[in-house]
Amino acid sequence: MSDWRQVTRRDFVRDSTLAALAAGSVRFSFAAEGDKSIVALVRDEKAIGAGNVVDAATVKKMVEEAVKAVTGESNASAAWKKLIKPNDVVGLVTTSAITPTHAEVVAAVTDGIKEAGVPADRIQEVQRKKDAAAQCTALISIPGLKTHRLTGMGTVMKNYIMFGSQPARSFHGENNAKLGSIWLEPTVKGKTRLILVDALAGAYEGGPQKDPKYVWNYNGLIASTDPVAAETIALKIIMAKRKAVKGEEWEISPAPLCVAAADKEYKLGTSDPAKIALKAIGWEKDILISA
Amino acid sequence: MKSGKIRGPFMYHTIWILVLLLTPGAFLMASEGNLPRLVPPDRVGAWTRSAPAPEAVTAETIFDYMNGAAELYLAFQFRGLDVWRYAHNDTTITVEAYEMGSPEEAFGVLSQDLGGEHVGIGQESLYAGGLLRFWQGRWFFRILAEVETAESRAAVLDLGRALAAQIPAEGRRPKLLELLPREGLTSESIHYFHTHLCLNSLYFFAVENVLHLSGQTNAVMGDYRLENQSASLLIVQYPNATSATMARDTFRAKLLANLALTPEPIELGRLESGEWIGLRLDGRYLVLAFRSRSRDLCERLLKAVILTKRGTQQ
Numbered sequence: 001m002s003d004w005r006q007v008t009r010r011d012f013v014r015d016s017t018l019a020a021l022a023a024g025s026v027r028f029s030f031a032a033e034g035d036k037s038i039v040a041l042v043r044d045e046k047a048i049g050a051g052n053v054v055d056a057a058t059v060k061k062m063v064e065e066a067v068k069a070v071t072g073e074s075n076a077s078a079a080w081k082k083l084i085k086p087n088d089v090v091g092l093v094t095t096s097a098i099t100p101t102h103a104e105v106v107a108a109v110t111d112g113i114k115e116a117g118v119p120a121d122r123i124q125e126v127q128r129k130k131d132a133a134a135q136c137t138a139l140i141s142i143p144g145l146k147t148h149r150l151t152g153m154g155t156v157m158k159n160y161i162m163f164g165s166q167p168a169r170s171f172h173g174e175n176n177a178k179l180g181s182i183w184l185e186p187t188v189k190g191k192t193r194l195i196l197v198d199a200l201a202g203a204y205e206g207g208p209q210k211d212p213k214y215v216w217n218y219n220g221l222i223a224s225t226d227p228v229a230a231e232t233i234a235l236k237i238i239m240a241k242r243k244a245v246k247g248e249e250w251e252i253s254p255a256p257l258c259v260a261a262a263d264k265e266y267k268l269g270t271s272d273p274a275k276i277a278l279k280a281i282g283w284e285k286d287i288l289i290s291a
Numbered sequence: 292m293k294s295g296k297i298r299g300p301f302m303y304h305t306i307w308i309l310v311l312l313l314t315p316g317a318f319l320m321a322s323e324g325n326l327p328r329l330v331p332p333d334r335v336g337a338w339t340r341s342a343p344a345p346e347a348v349t350a351e352t353i354f355d356y357m358n359g360a361a362e363l364y365l366a367f368q369f370r371g372l373d374v375w376r377y378a379h380n381d382t383t384i385t386v387e388a389y390e391m392g393s394p395e396e397a398f399g400v401l402s403q404d405l406g407g408e409h410v411g412i413g414q415e416s417l418y419a420g421g422l423l424r425f426w427q428g429r430w431f432f433r434i435l436a437e438v439e440t441a442e443s444r445a446a447v448l449d450l451g452r453a454l455a456a457q458i459p460a461e462g463r464r465p466k467l468l469e470l471l472p473r474e475g476l477t478s479e480s481i482h483y484f485h486t487h488l489c490l491n492s493l494y495f496f497a498v499e500n501v502l503h504l505s506g507q508t509n510a511v512m513g514d515y516r517l518e519n520q521s522a523s524l525l526i527v528q529y530p531n532a533t534s535a536t537m538a539r540d541t542f543r544a545k546l547l548a549n550l551a552l553t554p555e556p557i558e559l560g561r562l563e564s565g566e567w568i569g570l571r572l573d574g575r576y577l578v579l580a581f582r583s584r585s586r587d588l589c590e591r592l593l594k595a596v597i598l599t600k601r602g603t604q605q
Contacts, residue, residue, distance in 0.1 A: 051438070097358050149403075149492040150360060161359070168359055173488050206404065208359045210435065212420025213406060254491040257498075259300035 019079045031070050037226035037270050039233045040069035040077055041291075043283040047219045048200045058105040059200070059221075063108035064280070066196060066223035069279045077115045081195045083225075084138055087116030089182040091126035091136035091191075097208045099144030099215060101198045109140055109196065128162045132188055139191045141227070145202035145218065145234055151176035152256030153238075154207050154230035156195055163187045175194055175256035182268035183227065195230040197222035204241040219283060228262045228269030233289065236273070240288035257274065329388055329430075331375055332453050332475025336385050336446035338377035345373035346370075352466045366486045367507075370429075374580045377446070384443065384452055384541050387433040394405075394462025396482060403492070405479040410448060414453040414463075428458045429502040436483045468578075471513045472595035480523075481515035494523065494582070502577070503538035504528060514582075515592060522567075522583030524592050529575045539572045557593050559586060573598045 031038045042062045045265040048054050064076035073079040090113050092102035093214060106125075113123050126133040133139065141159050148154030150172040151161075157179040161168045164182040170180050183189065199220035206214045218237070224230040235256060242250035270276060280291040292563035332342050346356075350369055351461050353361040368396075370390040377384040381526040391397045398415070399426055407417030413432070416425030421439030434450050436443035465483045482493050485508055487500040493512060496502070504510065515521060529535040541550075547568070549558040560571040569580040569589035576598050 121599050148359070149363060150488070167352060167354075169362060172359075172362060179496075208357065209433070210422070212403070212422050212435075214422070214440065251495065253493055253495045255495040 005048050010139065019193050027142070031072070031225045035213055035275040036275050037224060037229035038070055038277050038279060039070075039152045039221060039222060040066045040279045040281060041222055041226040041233065041287070041289070042066045042281045043218070043220040043287065044070070045219055045283045045285070048217050052201070052217070054102050054104045054200065056107065059102070059104040060108040060111065062221050063105065063112065064283050066221050067112060067194070069281060070194065070223050070225060076112060080112040080116040082113070084113050084118060086115075088118055088122070088138040089279045090118055090123045091139045092123065093127050093133070093141045094125060095159060095198070096127070097144075097148075098146045098154070098206070098210045099198070099201050101142045101144055102200055104144060105196070105198045105200070105221070109142060112139070113182070127159075130163055133163055134187045135192060138209075139188060141192055141195045141198055143195075145197050145220075145222070145238070146201040146207050147203060147214075147238060147252055148207040149203055151179065151209075151258065152237040152252050152253070153231060153235055153258060154203075155234045156199060156260055157183070157258040158225050160188055161218050172238060173254055174257065176254060177265075178262040179258040180228075180262035180268050182260070183268050184266060186198075193225065195222075195224050195227050197234050198228055199234070199237070201236065202241065204238050204245065218286075218288075226269035226276075227270050228259065229271075232271045232273065232276060233261050233278060236290050243273045244288070253268040320575050322595050329373065329387055329454055331450060334578045335377060335384075335449050335453070336442055337380075338379040338382075341378055342374045345375050350371035355396060356565075361401065362488055363492065364391075364400065366484065366489050367396040379448075381447060382436070382438050382443065384434065384436045384450065386454070387435075388454065389431040389433075391431055392427050394426070394429050395465040395483070397429050397431045397462075398464050399485075401426045402433040402481055402483045405481060410451075412448065412451040413458075416451065418444075418448070421447065423451045425451060425455065426524050427455045428461045430454075430458055445550060454505070465509065465511070466475055466510050467509050467526065470514075470596055470598065471511055471524060472592060472593070475517035477513040479514075479516045482510075482512045484510050484512075490525075490537060497546060499575055501546060503540045503541060504531070505532065507534075515588070517588060519593075520583065520585040520588045522580050522585065522592055524596070525579040525581070526596060527577045527579075529577065532575045535572060535575045538539075539570060542570070542577075555572050557590055559589060561586070569593045569596075571596070 019047055042065045044058050045064055046055050046058045061286060067079035068076055071079040071082045073082055092106060094106060099223045110123055124132060143155050143159035146154045151158050161171055165185060183258050199218045199222050201215055202218045203215050222230055262268045278291045348356045370389050370392060373388045375386040386549055390510055401415060407419040410416050410418045413425035413427035421436040421443060423434040432454060434447045436447050487504040490504055507530050512525045514523050547560060552558040552560040556571055561566060561567050567583050567586045567589045571578040571593045578593055580592045580598050583589050
């Protein structure tokens with residue numbers, strides 16, 4: 001046995017708890033291009049400027065481009081109507097740590113949901129509000145792009161950690177592999193209509209406590225209806241940033257087992273780059289990933 | 292590792308009020324259990340402290356406060372955390388003072404990331420992008436300006452100096468660090484820790500705790516660059532030789548079972564990836580050299596670790 005990560009992966013797959021959880025899972029339906037999950041990466045150099053001031057109008061356009069690309073619709077209003085129904089009760093799941101979800105992104109999403117016919121009083125922020133999330137019929141997950149010292153990645157899969165029936169710390173360390181199980185719990189299962197990663201700024205190391213030296217402005221949004229595909233693209237961008245900073249491969253510790261596990265064990269989507277159709281839109285400088 | 296002492300919020304706040312009423316202007320005060328209490332300045336630059344007393348975070352409440360990183364502090368004999376906030380217009384500066392079990396533990400927290408600019412505050416300090424981190428005695432500090440400007444940088448550093456001045460410089464870096472060979476060692480790569488969780492946040496060997504790390508073990512790790520080659524070195528100190536041997540056996544069995552290793556005392560093997568790994572068991576110490584393309588460097592590092600001094604194990 002001569003490769004540690006293969007070994008650890010085999011150990012992980014043997015975990016009977018994971019196998020049991022996976023047995024009852026179902027693959028969600030995603031916006032797809034052929035047999036590929038669509039991930040939109042929208043960037044604009046004007047989105048975030050000097051002093052980290054966010055240009056709300058630019059961000060609104062980026063959100064519109066993202067939902068159009070994900071749904072295949074030609075205008076944003078139609079795109080939102082494809083994602084959200086007028087009778088939905090919508091929960092927004094944002095992030096407050098390290099790279100908090102920008103208010104301008106939340107505002108643009110809220111506008112879009114209203115365009116789909118949902119009144120303002122049926123749209124609410126539900127992060128850390130499990131009961132409120134349980135009442136929702138639709139969720140939009142809007143995490144910040146970031147790593148986490150205890151879960152590897154701290155972006156898509158981890159964004160629902162407070163909705164789990166187990167304490168958040170039970171998903172730390174190697175147990176980050178089990179983050180996908182939360183997505184199968186009744187509070188959230190089958191409700192996520194869109195994952196919109198706020199990548200205006202990203203944190204490529206550390207977390208959850210903010211360390212500004214690891215935060216950079218990426219000026220991007222990552223959107224998909226496939227949470228695993230969105231996380232896979234987010235992880236690729238972070239790994240590319242880490243390599244660019246260090247000049248060599250710089251692995252994340254602990255290993256972000258949650259990404260592959262969300263695919264292989266919990267059937268939440270695809271982590272296979274060959275099964276992801278990446279649609280890169282807008283600013284290309286320092287994009288760190290190719291479509 | 293001893294468990295952290297939990298302070299009751301009621302007792303804590305009562306003592307705080309008494310301190311403020313009876314001795315205004317005092318800085319370092321004796322309080323519950325003779326633990327020193329800190330009093331940062333009311334104002335620094337244009338920033339004003341938002342409340343007279345700190346938000347007191349205990350071992351019981353740190354999970355809520357941290358939103359998910361408490362274990363990294365609890366792993367270093369966390370005793371308590373005081374948080375003050377300063378405001379100026381729409382900008383804030385947050386001051387966090389972590390009381391750990393010993394100076395070694397305070398250094399251990401800082402050593403989880405030794406990157407940044409050395410700014411000469413406390414016993415060891417690092418600054419980057421608006422965040423100052425330093426240790427002094429058994430205290431670890433994090434002072435973060437939400438928005439970095441020349442003014443906020445000055446305020447953050449002034450706050451650090453004011454707090455450091457209230458604590459005697461006691462203790463020093465963990466003695467175990469002296470076992471890391473100096474030649475080729477990258478100073479900012481040094482880490483001191485105890486648990487599997489901490490190791491996995493620094494370098495991922497395995498899902499399982501194959502090195503039997505716990506609160507009873509002390510570990511140091513560092514990266515080396517020598518003659519265009521690189522490697523990492525991990526030294527684990529176990530409570531006794533038996534537990535060190537058991538850990539070595541588990542590591543070999545779980546990760547290196549089919550790998551041809553050179554015979555003891557320096558066991559070297561090449562992974563499929565082409566990287567070399569080396570092990571050396573000596574009394575209650577287990578030393579690993581890894582993450583290297585150079586067999587020679589692994590062997591050289593393993594041999595360079597001096598585990599005995601005048602015939603006595605350190």
